[in-house]
Amino acid sequence: MIWETVIGLEIHAQLSTKSKLFSGGSTKFGAESNTHVDLVDMGLPGVLPVANKEAFYKAIKFGLATGAQINQISSFDRKNYFYPDLPKGYQITQMTKPIVEKGSIKVSTENGEKIINITRAHLEEDAGKSIHDLFEGETGVDLNRAGTPLLEIVSEPEISTAKEAVAYFKAIRQLVTFLDICDGNMAQGSMRCDVNVSIKKIDDKELGTRAELKNINSFKFIEKAINFEIERQIAVIESGESVVQETRLYDSDKNETRSMRSKEEANDYRYFPCPDLLPVVISDKELNEIKDNLPELPEEKQNRYISEIGLESSEAKIISSSKAMADMFEEASKKTDDAKMIAKWLVGDISALLNKENIEIDESKLSPENFGKLIKRISDNTISGKIAKSVLEEVWENGNDVDEIIKAKGLIQIQDESLLEQIAIQVLDSNPDQVAAYRSGKDKLLGFFVGQVMKETQGKANPKSVNVILKKILS
């Protein structure tokens, strides 16, 4: 039997607004428990929510970037359920009239590019956090996160493999970070996702019964959880039973999904329009202003890097793959006029360092200013490319200023041609056999001589000048 997998993702992206969706409380991550909580976030009796327009603007940016319909009148509903970290006993969300509907995004998959449709993207408030392991026999509640604006991005069930799901998530993450509406930090929970998985026979028109996998927050786990779930569902059906609609939790330690609650046990959320909030109206003026100020998106950047700056398309792709990388490229380029060399270093040495440490460039100690300076010192012949590598290593370690490193270590390139000539003659004199071999036609030995001169100068010579000088002496 050939089974086809149908996957849909619900991605929750925390919007990077200063204050919460319905209160003036701060959204800053990592503060002491319950210090970023105001009256509204606590859900005290008598308090009222006031919608934060900034969150709408950010949601609209996402809508525009995905070619979606922007609902200039959208409204809020209440989703009712009890949980200790849900202070009001309901979550305010957009059920009936979301701000964004019917968008799409291009995703690179193993089989080429694929368009995934986005059903809707709506605003809602995040819950607080329940802390189960800090107090013996008790659960703590931290409401710092309560009320943080979330954009819930719901895909159509059009994703066919676990890898494709990851590619889709990556594309959304790339987009929201480029739009500067979410920091994309998955470790801090700024992006999380629920995955709906079902399988069906390849010819079946109807979708199979789905299971919802809750709250997965890394690319690796998304892939593993989906693959486990596909295998599980196939096994269930092939053993003659049927898949039940339920919510399942992925356990990354055991690499398995477990039932949390079945459809029968599912909450009836008793949605109804939130009577405390009037529908939010976005004027044409507001919408146009957002349109006019939409930042350049990855694909546009990539094309511009190729056509205007002259980067190789492979370079342009890597550099535009993340906001941090593109920012580094563009900022560093301002410090030098050799953007192509910036690109070469980013794609080469710097990418290698990033991969080795498995970090993003904005997590490194390399600042765009310092990086730009490094490249400038190569192009103005202050240091050689080889010396630059060692300077980069030091900057990578401690973030020190490039010029200071060059000065402190005496790495400035030897500009004095007569000095270089002197060293070249010394090198040739001490290698008479090789000189003889060169003269008898072994041209390749020139490289050996250059290497020796570089060694003598501790890399401070300009290899090009050394080349010229050696050829002149040898001819």
Next chain:
Amino acid sequence: MTVKYKTIKEIKKMISQKEISHKEIIQDVYKLVKENSNLNAFISLNEEKSLKKAENFDNNPSDCSLAGIPIAQKDLFCTKGLRTTCGSKILDNFIPPYTATVIENLENAGCISIGKTNMDEFAMGSSNETSHFGNVHNPWGDNLVPGGSSGGSASAIAAGIVPAASGTDTGGSIRQPASLCGITGIKPTYGRVSRWGMIAFASSLDQAGPMARTAEDCALLLNEMCSHDIKDTTSLDNEIPNFEDNLNNSLKGKKIGVVKDLDLSSLDKDVIEVYENSLKEFVSMGAELVDVSLPNLALSVPTYYVVAPAECSSNLSRFDGVKFGRRSKNPKSLEELYVQTRSEGFGDEVKRRILIGSYVLSAGYYDAYYKKAQQVRRLIKQDFDEAFLSVNVIMTPTTRGPAFDIGSKGSDPIQMYLEDLFTISANLAGLPAMSLPNGNIDNKPIGLQIIGNFLDESSILNFGHMYQTKTNWHMFSPEGVIQ
């Protein structure tokens, strides 16, 4: 010298003519509170701070419009540092860290909040019998209910303890007790008064308003209570007129809508007579009676009893024993914490409404109940819009009769719900409405309801004040007509 039964206007005059000091007023008020403790009108008192404020006014005379006026606040408004219970066991230990906007407005105008008044639990009730803190008694008869839910406020004014009180009105909770206690009260247009700090019962219907002896005093209070509040997005940004300006306008040629669809046949002859006499009084002042049709009025009670419980079932979810208020002792699980806290903390009427509300919002029933009710609500609003094209105000009896005996409607919630028959439609339509005393039946007061057009509190105040210049029903007290 006493302020018993005095109006705000009269007290202001006493102050300005130095007949009484601010401190003496407040001392007298607390004496009256204690003399009338049998009414059970107050849940918490604020004596020390109130006396201090009064002394301050004596030492530093203020020209604020309501400087030193004692006022009782319904225990549904959050008051910083002063216990706020909403009449419920579940909040019997709740001391808010902030103050409701409307209370702040009144205090900024100089009012002294002398205490928090008893009320039906979470404002759910029409007799003040659902309070965790016991029944409130009507000064007009110890065995009579004061009405509800703002029963403590109405009772305190009727007994002459304070000249003014705040109330809230979701389906009649200001007007019905005003009628049963023989005082004047207004539910303003929805959105006139900020709901910030009002503990929500049904958010789309709740509105705070003034309760006092006269329409004129209500105007003074309303001037201070109304404000546009950015903390409440449903608060209106419309201009707030000076509500005293039109009090004395002539009623000549003004049109009073009389609802022809209203079935008065179930009312006592006496009630109808009182109502018709009032209409005649207005006609004698030059107003005209015009038949208006409100064809969907009969649907207002069932509509209300879907919308209000639905909203309350959600609004009251926050009382879960986790963050504030009462928590049950030694729950064995999270579910037990919820179940025990809410079972112990809420009274029967609140539980009944949470159940109804949860039911009408549940999957499969939403369309048949909640959605339908919202549609009917729009029709009721349209009926009023149409009616107000041809009239200035609409008049009805406020209640089906005068105050009834404590316990007499206890077993049948439907009978109690019908108490709000005449008042509910103004909440559903968001319109301003007033009740003022217009007669006595068996030595029990009863009220007339005047409903105004959207934002037109001025007209109902004008009609009310003019009526009170011609009649003295508002001067009646349980101890006889006030001289």
